Amino acid sequence: MGSPPFFFEWASRLLPWLFPISFLILMIGLVWGIGFAPSDYKQGEVYRIIFVHVPSAILGQSIYLMMAIFGSICLIWRAKLAGMFLRSAAPLGASFTLIALISGAVWGKPTWGTWWVWDARLTSTLILFFLYVGIIGLYSSIDNKQRGDRAASLISVVGVIIVPIIKKSVDWWQTLHQPSTFSLTSSPTMTADMYLPLLICVIGFYFIFVSLLCNSLRAEILTRERNTGWVRKYLNNKVSE
Amino acid sequence: MEFIQDLLIMDGQGKYVWFVLLVFLIVIFLNYYLPYRTIRKIQEENSQSSEE
Amino acid sequence: MNNRNTLFFWFKLILKRDLALSFKKIATFLIPLVFFLIVISLFPLALGTENSFLSSLSPGVIWVAALLASLLAVESIFNEDFRDGTLDHFLLSGEPIFILVFAKVFAHWLVTGAPLLLASIISTFFLFLPGGLVLPLLVSLLIGTLLLSLLGAFGSALTIGKTAILSAVIVLPLSIPILILGVAIITSAINNQDYLSYLYFLGAMLAVGIPGLCLATVEAISINYD
Numbered sequence: 001m002g003s004p005p006f007f008f009e010w011a012s013r014l015l016p017w018l019f020p021i022s023f024l025i026l027m028i029g030l031v032w033g034i035g036f037a038p039s040d041y042k043q044g045e046v047y048r049i050i051f052v053h054v055p056s057a058i059l060g061q062s063i064y065l066m067m068a069i070f071g072s073i074c075l076i077w078r079a080k081l082a083g084m085f086l087r088s089a090a091p092l093g094a095s096f097t098l099i100a101l102i103s104g105a106v107w108g109k110p111t112w113g114t115w116w117v118w119d120a121r122l123t124s125t126l127i128l129f130f131l132y133v134g135i136i137g138l139y140s141s142i143d144n145k146q147r148g149d150r151a152a153s154l155i156s157v158v159g160v161i162i163v164p165i166i167k168k169s170v171d172w173w174q175t176l177h178q179p180s181t182f183s184l185t186s187s188p189t190m191t192a193d194m195y196l197p198l199l200i201c202v203i204g205f206y207f208i209f210v211s212l213l214c215n216s217l218r219a220e221i222l223t224r225e226r227n228t229g230w231v232r233k234y235l236n237n238k239v240s241e
Numbered sequence: 242m243e244f245i246q247d248l249l250i251m252d253g254q255g256k257y258v259w260f261v262l263l264v265f266l267i268v269i270f271l272n273y274y275l276p277y278r279t280i281r282k283i284q285e286e287n288s289q290s291s292e293e
Numbered sequence: 294m295n296n297r298n299t300l301f302f303w304f305k306l307i308l309k310r311d312l313a314l315s316f317k318k319i320a321t322f323l324i325p326l327v328f329f330l331i332v333i334s335l336f337p338l339a340l341g342t343e344n345s346f347l348s349s350l351s352p353g354v355i356w357v358a359a360l361l362a363s364l365l366a367v368e369s370i371f372n373e374d375f376r377d378g379t380l381d382h383f384l385l386s387g388e389p390i391f392i393l394v395f396a397k398v399f400a401h402w403l404v405t406g407a408p409l410l411l412a413s414i415i416s417t418f419f420l421f422l423p424g425g426l427v428l429p430l431l432v433s434l435l436i437g438t439l440l441l442s443l444l445g446a447f448g449s450a451l452t453i454g455k456t457a458i459l460s461a462v463i464v465l466p467l468s469i470p471i472l473i474l475g476v477a478i479i480t481s482a483i484n485n486q487d488y489l490s491y492l493y494f495l496g497a498m499l500a501v502g503i504p505g506l507c508l509a510t511v512e513a514i515s516i517n518y519d
Contacts, residue, residue: 144519
């Protein structure tokens with residue numbers, strides 16, 4: 001499981017299944033949520049952004065955690081695949097966090113009248129985005145791939161320890177500066193008709209993440225192991241197909 | 242028909258919801274396309290060098 | 294010299310070496326101090342000079358300027374030593390490297406942090422910070438700048454030989470809690486609340502940060518030697 005060629009073959013076989021399943025689940029969740037879930041008492045129709053906003057935010061944070069876990073594996077056991085995971089997962093984590101930010105802002109305009117609000121959750125998400133960009137910038141700047149992996153792993157592990165501190169301090173900062181606490185994306189009280197499609201969307205987002213991750217990892221593995229025998233054989237087989 | 246109208250416009254809030262969905266689709270597509278292009282490039286380079 | 298084998302000897306040695314190197318150029322003291330003052334001056338220039346407005350901004354602005362000055366100053370702490378091989382000696386020495394790293398960072402902080410404290414007093418005049426707040430300001434900055442230098446050293450170890458701005462992008466988000474806490478110390482002093490508990494918290498962060506960040510910095514340095 002831990003060796004690049006084994007994972008490559010395994011991922012190549014899974015992908016033709018993973019993408020369709022992901023799209024199916026996403027379609028079910030999104031169509032149900034956006035099309036058929038009941039409108040909210042307070043926010044009307046615009047709350048439907050939640051079906052994209054919440055899963056993106058959840059994924060943005062989980063991916064950061066995953067990167068810390070695989071980062072420690074990379075540092076302790078020097079597993080190449082764990083390092084490659086970071087390079088594939090970081091852009092995905094940044095993307096989901098960006099979606100969460102944009103959807104949060106677009107949600108805010110009709111609901112609260114402004115494109116941005118410095119509430120605790122949005123601010124933490126913004127900081128998370130900055131952290132992702134830092135990691136991506138770090139490993140992009142290092143030419144040696146193994147070193148880049150280890151540097152990214154180290155910053156992920158240290159970051160994941162500091163992130164709860166950041167969250168706590170941002171929460172506290174918000175109570176200092178906004179005595180009238182209103183959360184931009186205070187979720188409407190959810191009935192089952194809203195909760196279920198949301199859950200399906202979250203699952204769908206996880207599936208699409210895994211699909212995109214395998215896709216990206218395949219590219220990363222091929223790039224790095226380009227000159228090895230098994231890659232040459234694979235590519236020549238591909239050509240002759 | 243009225244249902245579709247209602248779905249698209251959503252009492253004037255449809256533009257926000259559909260915009261968010263659009264952003265989501267673009268980002269997902271880009272995350273798929275860029276590695277795909279990398280793999281394509283590697284395959285082309287390989288077939289070029291084996292032709293030489 | 295029969296104390297060669299004690300860790301404290303090596304700590305003192307590196308401390309003295311780095312201090313001596315810094316003292317050679319007077320610029321090492323002046324540049325971070327002046328950078329700090331320049332950043333402070335930018336705010337009235339950009340936002341207007343009204344007295345009460347500036348004094349309401351002052352705790353935050355002073356802390357942001359201190360943040361930027363500390364992180365940018367410490368950015369090149371390992372570059373020279375990496376290039377001329379001194380870091381190799383650190384790694385090969387057999388002593389716990391994080392103590393040696395702490396010696397370097399501490400020496401650096403003595404040279405850049407102390408002028409920063411002086412500059413912060415000057416900036417209370419530029420930004421009309423009420424006089425009674427100078428003490429909480431200084432104490433919060435004292436602990437804060439050391440913590441920031443440690444954090445900055447970690448970022449700098451990750452980006453040896455790369456541009457400073459990359460190091461800043463990596464480290465600045467991580468330093469946000471320090472910023473929030475530091476400003477809170479001053480603003481709670483403005484409101485005549487007890488700011489000591491926040492100060493203790495900052496001190497606790499320093500107590501954890503010294504071993505923690507130094508260890509992380511050592512790991513980051515060793516990555517460059519794979």
